[in-house]
Amino acid sequence: RRGGALEPSDDEDGDDLDDPHGANTITSMRIADVCYWFLLENDGVAYKIDSQVASWRAAGHDAEVFCLTREHEGRMPERPGWRTVSFRTAAGRLLGTRRLVAEVREWSPDVVYLRYDFFGPSVPRLLRSYSSAIEVNADDRGEARLRSRRPRLASVANELNRSVLLRSTNALVFVTRELADAPHFARFGKRAVVIANGVDLAQLVEQPAPANTRPRVVFLGSARQGWHGVDKIIRLAELMPEADFSVIGYEP
Numbered sequence: 001r002r003g004g005a006l007e008p009s010d011d012e013d014g015d016d017l018d019d020p021h022g023a024n025t026i027t028s029m030r031i032a033d034v035c036y037w038f039l040l041e042n043d044g045v046a047y048k049i050d051s052q053v054a055s056w057r058a059a060g061h062d063a064e065v066f067c068l069t070r071e072h073e074g075r076m077p078e079r080p081g082w083r084t085v086s087f088r089t090a091a092g093r094l095l096g097t098r099r100l101v102a103e104v105r106e107w108s109p110d111v112v113y114l115r116y117d118f119f120g121p122s123v124p125r126l127l128r129s130y131s132s133a134i135e136v137n138a139d140d141r142g143e144a145r146l147r148s149r150r151p152r153l154a155s156v157a158n159e160l161n162r163s164v165l166l167r168s169t170n171a172l173v174f175v176t177r178e179l180a181d182a183p184h185f186a187r188f189g190k191r192a193v194v195i196a197n198g199v200d201l202a203q204l205v206e207q208p209a210p211a212n213t214r215p216r217v218v219f220l221g222s223a224r225q226g227w228h229g230v231d232k233i234i235r236l237a238e239l240m241p242e243a244d245f246s247v248i249g250y251e252p
Contacts, residue, residue, distance in 0.1 A: 031056050031063040032109035034100070034126075036117040039069045039079050043222070046079060049115070051200055053081075064107060068093070068100050068119075094120045101126045114169070116140060118161050124168035133171040136179055137197075166190070215243040221250030 033053055037045055049065055056063040065082040070093075078084050083103060087096035097120040104112065104126060112132040114123070127134075144158040145151055166172070171191040174180040180194050210216070217237075221228045230250055237245040 029061050029110040030108065031061055031111045031113055032104045032107060032130075033063060033065045033113050033115075034067075034104060034123075035065070035115040036068040036119070037115075038072075039067065039082075039084065048197065050079075050081075052113075064109075066100055066104050066107075068096055098122050105129075113173075114165075116162075116165070118157065119165065121164070124164045127165070127168040132169045133173050134166065134169045135173045135175075136185065137175050139179065139182065141184060215240075216246065217243055218246045218248060219250070220248050223250065225250070 033049060035049060037049075039046065053063045053065055065079075067079070067082050067084045069084050069086050071086045071088050085096045085100045085103070087093045101122040109130060112127060112130045114127065114132065114134045116134050116136050126132075140158055140162055141155070144155040166185070166188045169190065171193070172180075172185065172188070174185070174192060174194050175197050177194050179185060180192050185192075217233075217240075219228075219230070219233055221230065228250060230247060233245060233247060237243070
């Protein structure tokens with residue numbers, strides 16, 4: 001296995017994840033950040049991936065994004081600095097995945113860092129070929145059950161996908177401790193680390209505190225993502241009539 005294997009461990013800090021070669025000193029690595037995402041919107045996921053790659057490069061590593069993405073109404077999705085492979089149909093998605101994997105292999109990374117999603121059989125083989133880690137951003141089982149279109153089929157497909165994909169990687173990177181401790185992830189026995197989502201404070205401009213006569217609470221969401229928990233926000237609004245709540249971008 002290229003780059004050496006990462007053995008399972010209970011190490012919460014995940015120190016060894018930074019050094020797949022097993023040495024005490026971290027050397028420069030080639031990191032392939034592989035994902036599937038809808039690139040026609042400039043959203044938080046794309047921002048996070050850009051930030052990850054920028055951080056790796058700032059640490060002296062060579063990092064590239066390889067993204068599988070869907071075309072929409074003739075619009076070609078792309079993002080500056082990303083290597084993208086687009087598709088239109090389900091069959092096209094499988095072919096596109098094979099092309100994406102071929103591009104990653106041609107680039108010859110030391111580490112493959114994959115954002116969990118539904119992929120074809122060529123991706124698990126890719127993970128087994130290199131030192132690899134999968135980033136887990138959500139409870140995939142719960143999300144599959146909440147899908148508005150054919151939730152039962154989505155759940156069956158996801159179970160097959162997660163079984164193969166999660167077994168094929170060396171390590172898992174979780175955004176919350178709740179996910180890391182979930183039995184349906186822990187049972188794979190992979191080395192795990194929790195790295196919460198965040199922002200680069202250096203890129204933010206501090207604003208003065210508002211002087212609203214009533215407190216205003218704003219939630220930014222996305223369409224057709226029932227796992228956002230907007231039902232809890234609605235309940236909170238009912239319990240706090242003294243505040244105004246705004247839900248932006250979300251629809252059932």
